[in-house]
Amino acid sequence: MTRAGKGNLNVVEELYSQIPAFTDVFSEDTFYIFVVFFVLSTLMVAFILSKFITIKPVE
Incomplete structure (x- = not known):
């Protein structure tokens, strides 16, 4: 794995550890x-939205 790939993996692991x-x-x-x-x-x-939104057929 390249050096940049390991850095990206570390960022993902850090973010993942912050999520409960x-x-x-x-x-x-x-x-x-x-x-x-x-x-x-x-x-x-x-x-509620169905009262305000109507779908009209295309002719």
């Missing part, structure tokens, strides 16, 4: 709560 692991962010319960709120909010946003 999945288990550091979520427990099993908090993950399920997050998923429920994410799905409900996505449905709510889609419903």
Whole structure:
């Protein structure tokens, strides 16, 4: 591996070490709560946007 390649790998490893692991962010319960709120909010946003956006057929 070239010297620049090792330097790039070190940068990636440093950035990766700064990002918390999945288990550091979520427990099993908090993950399920997050998923429920994410799905409900996505449905709510889609419903609200559907009131303002109409798709017209191209003739």
